[in-house]
Amino acid sequence: MPMPTMSFYMKPPKDAACILSPGPEARTFPRNDIPRRPMRRFTNAEIQEIVERLRGRDGSLLDSVVRPTRWEDMYRYFDVVDLWEFGAWNLWRVLHLICDQNGGAESYEYVSEDKVHEIDDWVYRWCTHEENRMRLSMWDGVSDVLSVLSWKSLDKLGHCTAEEFVVVRGALRYWYDQGNRTSEAARNARAHVRAMSHLNDARKHMPVHSLDGKFR
Known part of the structure; x- marks a missing residue:
């Protein structure tokens, strides 16, 4: 596949989504003044590191990544500044690795509704075990969430297709998000109780005005 021409970096579509690039708007080069850059092919470890950073920023966005088949597909994910500075070919590999890890998220729509319910029920039952909830709570939020499953659990999912594993991940x-919200609510409640306890202790030692204006 030939590398994109310079016009690829100079004339992005105005409606480019660039959902994985930072900032609320797609960046462009002013007056098409594109700086010089070193041309380097990233190692597999560097590609993996970029994927992990993207998952750490907002992993839910990566679930919607569709495997690119042409350079123009890249505009949906990255603005031209990222494409130039990181290298379009390197970010192409990033997107393909994301799709490999997602197990084919682009085919999610082909999973039957009955199968989705079946998988949701299985994951719910899996979460009813305290040991499994602990495993899930220890997920780093960056790596493939399937890593929290034991080999025994993965064996039970061995019949799943790549598309169905996307549902499992979801x-x-x-x-995982529900557990975090519950934990945060519990922490906030405990903090509130402690604060009220300290306040009550302080009130015990505060002087109180009597009706005659004297402290008692």
């Missing part, structure tokens, strides 16, 4: 992330 269900696991959902319960």
Whole structure:
């Protein structure tokens, strides 16, 4: 596949989404003044590191990544500044690795509704075990969430297709988020109780005005 021409970096579509690039708007080079850059092919470890950073920023966005088949597909994910500075070919590999890890998220729509319910029920039942909830709570939020499953659990999912594993990932992330919200609410409640306790202790030692204006 030939590398993109310079016009690829100078004339992005005005409606380019660039959902994985930072900032609310797609960046462009002013007056098409594109700086010089070293041309380097990233190592596999560097590609993996970029994927992990993207997952750490907002992993849910990566679930919607569709495997690119032409250079123009890249505009949906990255603005031309990222494409130039990181190298379009390197970011092409990033997107393909994301799709490999997602197990074919682009085919999610082909999973039957009954199968989605079946997988959701399985993950829910898996989460009813305290040991499994602990495993899920220890997920780093960056690596493939399937890594929280034991080999025994993965064996039970051995019949799943790549597309169906996308549903498994989504269900696991959902319960991971729910657990985080519950934990945060519990922490906030405990903090509130401690604060009220300290306040009550302080009130015991505060002087109180009597009706005659004297402290008692």
